[in-house]
Amino acid sequence: xxxxxxxxxxxxxxxxxxxxxxxxxxxxxxxxxxxxxxxxxxxxxxxxxxxxxxxxxxxxxxxxxxxxxxxxxxxxxxxxxxxxxxxxxxxxxxxxxxxxxxxxxxxxxxxxxxxxxxxxxxxxxxxxxxxxxxxxxxxxxxxxxxxxxxxxxxxxxxxxxxxxxxxxxxxxxxxxxxxxxxxxxxxxxxxxxxxxxxxxxxxxxxxxxxxxxxxxxxxxxxxxxxxxxxxxxxxxxxxxxxxxxxxxxxxxxxxxxxxxxxxxxxxxxxxxxxxxxxxx
DNA sequence: AGTTGGACCTGACTGC
DNA sequence: TGCAGTCAGGTCCAAC
Numbered sequence: 001x002x003x004x005x006x007x008x009x010x011x012x013x014x015x016x017x018x019x020x021x022x023x024x025x026x027x028x029x030x031x032x033x034x035x036x037x038x039x040x041x042x043x044x045x046x047x048x049x050x051x052x053x054x055x056x057x058x059x060x061x062x063x064x065x066x067x068x069x070x071x072x073x074x075x076x077x078x079x080x081x082x083x084x085x086x087x088x089x090x091x092x093x094x095x096x097x098x099x100x101x102x103x104x105x106x107x108x109x110x111x112x113x114x115x116x117x118x119x120x121x122x123x124x125x126x127x128x129x130x131x132x133x134x135x136x137x138x139x140x141x142x143x144x145x146x147x148x149x150x151x152x153x154x155x156x157x158x159x160x161x162x163x164x165x166x167x168x169x170x171x172x173x174x175x176x177x178x179x180x181x182x183x184x185x186x187x188x189x190x191x192x193x194x195x196x197x198x199x200x201x202x203x204x205x206x207x208x209x210x211x212x213x214x215x216x217x218x219x220x221x222x223x224x225x226x227x228x229x230x231x232x233x234x235x236x237x238x239x240x241x242x243x244x245x246x247x248x249x250x251x252x253x254x255x256x257x258x259x260x261x262x263x264x265x266x267x268x269x270x271x272x273x274x275x276x277x278x279x280x
Numbered sequence: 281a282g283t284t285g286g287a288c289c290t291g292a293c294t295g296c
Numbered sequence: 297t298g299c300a301g302t303c304a305g306g307t308c309c310a311a312c
Contacts, residue, residue: 001305032289060306080305081290096290115289117306160283169307177305226304227292267284270305284312294302 002078003060004141004174005217006230006238010084011062013233014109015055017086021103022051023066028120033098033111036121036132046072046122047101058128059137059173071126075133079117081228085110085235114228138172141210146172151210152203155195162198162206163191163272172210178223181247181273183209190279191272192264216243223247246273254278 002010026047028040037043050066057063062084064074076084085094089108093100099111099120111120123131139145154171155162165171166180175183184191186209189202198206217223222238224230225248230238245255250263254275263271 003306077306079289079307114291115305117289119307158282164283167306228290228304268305269285269303271303285310287309288307290304292303296300
């Protein structure tokens with residue numbers, strides 16, 4: 001599932017491949033991919049014949065900055081199964097290709113998304129924080145804005161379980177199921193703990209774990225797992241999967257102490273994985 | 281306002 | 297083999 005490390009990996013790859021190229025044409029093969037626009041034509045009009053000036057990321061979203069008379073930003077939300085791929089124009093179209101950007105230089109940027117939870121949105125300007133997609137977006141976990149104190153105060157206000165709170169994008173941006181499990185493991189905290197039961201000391205460990213886990217996952221270019229495994233802009237798998245300590249390891253021995261990893265469904269129907277011995 | 285559960289979507293898997 | 301049911305999960309929305 002694309003979370004912050006996967007989006008960051010794709011954004012860095014696109015930053016090498018796309019700047020300077022001009023979007024010559026846009027084909028939206030699934031209208032649902034641009035459902036926040038009135039029509040496919042409206043989206044295409046905002047994007048066509050503009051030069052890609054840069055690439056960024058906010059939370060789990062990849063951002064394409066386009067130059068032109070009025071600068072435009074394309075927000076790419078990958079959802080649960082979305083991928084962005086750069087390839088030669090003549091290469092075979094993959095199944096579930098939802099949108100194709102034809103770029104100058106004989107390349108295409110393709111948006112592939114089996115589950116169709118992903119979304120492309122073209123927004124005027126580059127003031128990302130003002131876009132509706134980011135209205136409820138909390139601080140970037142690897143920025144200075146995100147501090148142990150801020151994390152403590154936010155968790156102290158909540159009664160929901162820690163594993164659920166970490167995935168709330170208003171608390172901190174970019175964390176989903178995989179990294180919520182891994183962060184809790186690294187912090188030695190059970191994801192079933194009520195958020196407001198954490199001490200300041202717990203929160204400092206949690207804050208460290210957030211940053212260590214995300215940095216490490218970025219270094220290994222994300223996690224590929226499950227029936228619709230994440231692939232990067234070159235179609236390669238992420239290598240963080242081999243380093244997972246909790247996620248999707250239920251019943252298997254904890255890599256630290258050998259105790260069987262537990263799994264339990266939480267509110268929202270999502271299962272959380274944790275070691276009952278290492279995590280309290 | 282915070283919290284929860286359902287809906288969206290489709291491929292893989294399970295059970296009868 | 298076939299078909300219904302379940303699961304996965306990011307995000308939004310309605311209901312408490």
